[in-house]
Amino acid sequence: MIAYHSYLSSPYGSLKISSTNDHITSIERVKETEISIQKNNATLREAKYQLTEYFNKKRKVFDLPIDLSSGTEFQQKVWKALLTIPYGRIISYEDLAIEIGQSSAVRAVASANANNPIAIIVPCHRVVGKNGKLRGYAYGMEMKRGLIEMEEGKRKQLYATLFK
DSSP, X not given: OOOEEEXXXXXTEEXXXXXXXXXXXXXXEXXXXXXXXXXXXXHHHXXXXXXXXXXXXXXXXXXXXXXXXTSOHHHHHHHHHHTTSOTTOOEEHHHHHHXXXXXXXXXXXXXXXXTOTTBTTBOGGGEEOTTSOXXXXXXXHHHHHHHHHHHHTSOSOGGGXXXX
């Protein structure tokens, strides 16, 4: 399997997007000093285009081929459930555990979220604590808060609209 990667400058810094020839496999937040020569392909060009639209508030749903096979069966189940959370909606880790039919697995769901290899496209930023508080995010809490606020479409107190 040939690996490709490309970089996108986002409002939250540089993102490294990786793919096989046909599927996105990961998105990582990287420092400028970590940027290397790009090995681009059509899949990555489309991913960069759609992510740019998303950051410019012109896209709410991604239409990209993704590969989640790097995760365990449980992780894949959680990641697929994340894909069903609509743009602008926030749910709790407990809600997500219930959604996958494993209500007692809240910590395991949180762990699967933390290991999501394709964050943003697989929107783990839309999951918060039961009390509405932001919990960890691999790309940092500032980015998680920013993505949630961007999807809300307004800058206001984040917690006022949780769990509508």
